[in-house]
Amino acid sequence: MHKFFSNRKLVITVICAIIAVGLIAGSLTLKKKDKTPVIQKVGNDVFGTVSRVIALPIHGVQTMTTDINNFVSTYEENARLRKGIEKNDSINAENKSLKAENKELKKLVGLKETMSDYSLTAATVLTRSPSSWQDLITVNKGTANGIKKNQPVLAGNGLVGRVVEADYTVSKVELISDNNESANRFAIQVQATDGEYINGIITGYDKKTNQIIMGQITDKKTVKVGTPVTTSGLGGVTPKGLYVGKVAKISKDDYGLASEIRIEPAAKLSNVNNVYIAKLD
Amino acid sequence: MLQSAKLKYIFPIVLLIAFFLDGSLNQIFSSTLFQYPYSMICNLTLMWFVMAIFFEGESQINFTLWSFVIGIIFDWYYTGVFGVDTFIIPIVVMFIRGIRPFVKTTFLIVLGMDMFAMAMYNILFFIVFQMIKMANVTTTFFIGYSFLPTIILNLSIFVILYYPIKTVFRRTRGTNSRSFM
Numbered sequence: 001m002h003k004f005f006s007n008r009k010l011v012i013t014v015i016c017a018i019i020a021v022g023l024i025a026g027s028l029t030l031k032k033k034d035k036t037p038v039i040q041k042v043g044n045d046v047f048g049t050v051s052r053v054i055a056l057p058i059h060g061v062q063t064m065t066t067d068i069n070n071f072v073s074t075y076e077e078n079a080r081l082r083k084g085i086e087k088n089d090s091i092n093a094e095n096k097s098l099k100a101e102n103k104e105l106k107k108l109v110g111l112k113e114t115m116s117d118y119s120l121t122a123a124t125v126l127t128r129s130p131s132s133w134q135d136l137i138t139v140n141k142g143t144a145n146g147i148k149k150n151q152p153v154l155a156g157n158g159l160v161g162r163v164v165e166a167d168y169t170v171s172k173v174e175l176i177s178d179n180n181e182s183a184n185r186f187a188i189q190v191q192a193t194d195g196e197y198i199n200g201i202i203t204g205y206d207k208k209t210n211q212i213i214m215g216q217i218t219d220k221k222t223v224k225v226g227t228p229v230t231t232s233g234l235g236g237v238t239p240k241g242l243y244v245g246k247v248a249k250i251s252k253d254d255y256g257l258a259s260e261i262r263i264e265p266a267a268k269l270s271n272v273n274n275v276y277i278a279k280l281d
Numbered sequence: 282m283l284q285s286a287k288l289k290y291i292f293p294i295v296l297l298i299a300f301f302l303d304g305s306l307n308q309i310f311s312s313t314l315f316q317y318p319y320s321m322i323c324n325l326t327l328m329w330f331v332m333a334i335f336f337e338g339e340s341q342i343n344f345t346l347w348s349f350v351i352g353i354i355f356d357w358y359y360t361g362v363f364g365v366d367t368f369i370i371p372i373v374v375m376f377i378r379g380i381r382p383f384v385k386t387t388f389l390i391v392l393g394m395d396m397f398a399m400a401m402y403n404i405l406f407f408i409v410f411q412m413i414k415m416a417n418v419t420t421t422f423f424i425g426y427s428f429l430p431t432i433i434l435n436l437s438i439f440v441i442l443y444y445p446i447k448t449v450f451r452r453t454r455g456t457n458s459r460s461f462m
Contacts, residue, residue: 008364016368019364020364020365020367020368022364023363023364023367024362024365024409024413026363026364027356027361027362027363027364028362028413031361031362040357040361043354043358044358045359047301047357047358048358050297051301051304051305051358052299054298054301054302054305055301055304055305055308056306058302058306058309059305059309062309074335103439125308126304126305126308127301127304127305127307127308127358127359128304128306128307128308128311129304129307129359129360130303130304130322130323130324130359131322131359131360131406131410132320132322132416132426132431133406133407133410133415133416133429134358134415135315136361137308138304138358164361165361166330172361180414180416180417181397207317207318208317208318210317211388245390246306268312270311270312270315270316271311271312272309272311275426
């Protein structure tokens, strides 16, 4: 062991330690900035391409198994869904006319673009970080497709996370289930029983019960279990009206001061395969 | 000696494939691997390193260099936090290389070394992430939630892949090393 602490090796060890600390500190600061450095982008695109090629056969097998599984359950589902389809059609038609009316009214008032005007970009998930401490996924769309840092990401019909790093052809998405302290939080709102909206933000995620925690709530009003929760558009980055989930439980927070709302997420966070990235128009 | 060159090319190619497979497998089986209260991480890269260290024969692969390269790519592509795996993987690889001359190359010992490497890697990774406030869990929780499940998963993969990989090495590491096994 005494050989290890010979002068040269000790110096190298110390230098490596210093470099490591510097790099970690540097990358943590870079994460908070709006844009990803060019070198990091280029590297990620190269790795993303290789990763895509390697993942191709595996994704093929996966699609095949899901296809087979889907095929089995299709018959049952078809019978069940057929009942609801007519009702859906009428809602759809109503929605369309309401949208058109909304547009006209907005034009009339002179409003240009509001927080509820957004478009979706579809993307496929390539990899998930092999780390227990970060719920990071890499998707196959990047700045070339108009993706920017901090844009919200949806899967199925609910919010799942936000873009934390946008490269040219791939980008990294941090899921809501990631509990690190530096994670950005979403501004969300829920309708109280008296019809008014209560604002708050997503303050955490409970992995045990698979529930989103809504904290920093502005008003003390009663909320019904089962009320839908959407993004509020406050802050100016996230569009308004993205579906988050349903209220599952209302309780006091750890200190008993403010109330805390538990939300059953609409999307399944442990298994995210196809996502939509929302951008404001 | 001409034959021993083969492994020199195969090693980095498989290393990169294993590296990207880790991410893809984690994604595809995410509903099984990341189901509370467990979080298992498939780590084929480290397993490939351990196997290569034990079965390289006389191929003279530059392990320190490759572990650095893989470490940097890991931080770059997977976590976005530089300087973590860049140093942890080389430390683990150098450690295993240091132990190697003192042990025999039997199934159980290579299995033990693989377990040791996984344990060391996960503990170091956890310590760093705890320090930069990205893990936010207690040590007890870490052991039950991530540490033990990860090691169990990787050891099962190791048991399945041990003989196939060993055969690959014996066929590609060159003629001079037959005396090893």
